[in-house]
Amino acid sequence: MYNGGKILIGIIVFLLFAAFPFYNNIGKVSAKPEPKLNTPVIQQLAEKKCVEPKDFMKAEHMQMLNDWRDSAIREGKRTYINSEGKPFYISLQNTCMNCHSNKKEFCDKCHTYAAVKPYCWTCHIEPKEKRS
Amino acid sequence: MKILVPFFAVIALVLLAVIGTAANLHFLFGAVIPYAALFIFIFGVIYRVLKWAKSPVPFCIPTTCGQQKSLPWIKQNKLENPSGTLHVIGRMALEVLTFRSLFRNIKGELRDGSKFVYGSDKWLWLGGIAFHYAFLIVLLRHIRLFAEPTPAYLYILEAFDGFLQIGIPRLFATGVVLLAAAAFLFLRRIYVPQVRYISLAADYFPLFLIMGIAATGIIMRYFFKTDIVGVKELAMGLVGFNPVIPKSVGSIFYVHLLLVSALFAYFPFSKLMHMGGVFLSPTRNMVANSREFRHVNPWNYPVKVHTYEEYEEDFREKMKMAEIPVEKE
Numbered sequence: 001m002y003n004g005g006k007i008l009i010g011i012i013v014f015l016l017f018a019a020f021p022f023y024n025n026i027g028k029v030s031a032k033p034e035p036k037l038n039t040p041v042i043q044q045l046a047e048k049k050c051v052e053p054k055d056f057m058k059a060e061h062m063q064m065l066n067d068w069r070d071s072a073i074r075e076g077k078r079t080y081i082n083s084e085g086k087p088f089y090i091s092l093q094n095t096c097m098n099c100h101s102n103k104k105e106f107c108d109k110c111h112t113y114a115a116v117k118p119y120c121w122t123c124h125i126e127p128k129e130k131r132s
Numbered sequence: 133m134k135i136l137v138p139f140f141a142v143i144a145l146v147l148l149a150v151i152g153t154a155a156n157l158h159f160l161f162g163a164v165i166p167y168a169a170l171f172i173f174i175f176g177v178i179y180r181v182l183k184w185a186k187s188p189v190p191f192c193i194p195t196t197c198g199q200q201k202s203l204p205w206i207k208q209n210k211l212e213n214p215s216g217t218l219h220v221i222g223r224m225a226l227e228v229l230t231f232r233s234l235f236r237n238i239k240g241e242l243r244d245g246s247k248f249v250y251g252s253d254k255w256l257w258l259g260g261i262a263f264h265y266a267f268l269i270v271l272l273r274h275i276r277l278f279a280e281p282t283p284a285y286l287y288i289l290e291a292f293d294g295f296l297q298i299g300i301p302r303l304f305a306t307g308v309v310l311l312a313a314a315a316f317l318f319l320r321r322i323y324v325p326q327v328r329y330i331s332l333a334a335d336y337f338p339l340f341l342i343m344g345i346a347a348t349g350i351i352m353r354y355f356f357k358t359d360i361v362g363v364k365e366l367a368m369g370l371v372g373f374n375p376v377i378p379k380s381v382g383s384i385f386y387v388h389l390l391l392v393s394a395l396f397a398y399f400p401f402s403k404l405m406h407m408g409g410v411f412l413s414p415t416r417n418m419v420a421n422s423r424e425f426r427h428v429n430p431w432n433y434p435v436k437v438h439t440y441e442e443y444e445e446d447f448r449e450k451m452k453m454a455e456i457p458v459e460k461e
Contacts, residue, residue, distance in 0.1 A: 001182065001186055002185060002187075002189070002430060003185065004185070007181060007182070007185040010181065010408070010411060011178055011181060014177060014178070014181075018170075018173070018174050020275075020278075021278035021279065021367075021371040022371050024278070024279055024371075025278070025279065025280070025368070025371045025372055028280065030280035030368050030372075032361065032365050033361060058359070059357040059359070060357065062301055063300055065300070066299070066300040110360075110361050112282075113280070113364060114276065114360045114364055115276035115282035115286060115287065115290070116301075116360075117287060117290070117291075119297070
């Protein structure tokens with residue numbers, strides 16, 4: 001082999017990059033996030049249902065919030081009719097956060113896990129919660 | 133043929149993943165194949181590099197296009213004609229990071245029927261650099277699925293990548309650039325007759341594969357959203373050697389994963405090895421000091437020579453008799 005030293009350095013650098021996720025996680029334990037739904041308001045609901053079905057909300061809530069913002073702020077329409085024909089008042093803080101008042105235990109759980117930084121809170125005021 | 137075979141190969145991979153998930157082979161497609169692909173990638177790349185390292189460089193062949201190191205009052209062009217290791221490192225860094233030799237690309241064409249003219253042609257360089265940097269950033273962004281907690285620098289990267297704040301989830305510019313640049317490089321192969329003539333199936337296959345990867349990634353993020361928490365659970369299981377298969381992850385993710393696995397497994401056998409090869413190109417990484425030092429071909433073996441002294445030794449008496457002058461009496 002020619003230039004063995006330089007080749008070896010190159011291979012080591014390659015391994016450092018290629019195996020990064022593996023050695024980066026040695027000794028770390030990560031658990032799947034479990035967003036909590038046990039706020040007082042949700043517990044008092046007769047029918048524990050969100051605006052739309054759970055699977056839809058899980059995948060499309062960000063799109064829905066975006067549409068709600070456009071509808072409320074840009075068009076002034078404050079009523080949303082869901083897939084069952086039920087009307088809802090369009091408001092992040094008065095509708096969504098009324099039930100899901102536990103941002104840290106609900107929103108942030110998955111967002112932190114998946115490294116998502118929603119920009120809701122650049123305009124809205126973050127709810128003041130006690131750190132649990 | 134050269135286009136259709138790799139195209140259908142990628143389609144076959146897509147169908148394979150769809151059928152595989154329909155047949156409940158999630159563990160095979162979510163754990164076994166990715167591990168195998170990564171194994172082939174890492175050891176394949178090392179094998180190829182070691183194999184290259186075994187071939188000697190017989191001649192001193194750095195390409196130069198600047199003033200060589202000469203008399204002290206003549207200014208040397210250190211990047212174009214490196215005379216030391218530091219110059220070579222600078223030259224290699226510019227080559228690897230900015231594709232300098234591709235930037236010099238020129239194109240010749242006939243003007244007015246008979247005049248052959250050369251002109252600068254930067255489109256290939258632009259497409260290439262856009263493609264490579266977009267791919268790099270896309271790859272780095274995926275670290276968020278492999279590291280818990282996500283390192284802070286990834287938030288900065290994502291903030292820059294998504295700074296246009298188009299739509300929700302925020303549009304990442306690099307995803308669009310990656311797909312557009314790969315499409316441009318593909319169209320270039322089809323529309324430029326000379327390039328089309330020299331393009332092989334091995335040129336189209338990685339392009340289709342990467343376009344497929346980018347397209348499935350974009351679909352998963354913006355259109356048919358996959359369960360990102362489930363994806364991270366799977367990814368974290370893989371890097372922790374404790375694979376888990378969440379049920380909530382749809383087949384589109386497995387298509388993406390199989391295409392990525394195919395790219396990784398194909399890498400060491402293909403032209404994609406230019407990732408390692410660029411560092412080993414003698415025309416770039418050699419010092420242009422052929423006037424200072426003699427470059428000895430490493431495979432030279434000792435040659436048996438018969439010097440004049442030995443010749444005279446053998447025939448001195450006969451030479452003297454024939455009155456031929458000799459050096460030693």
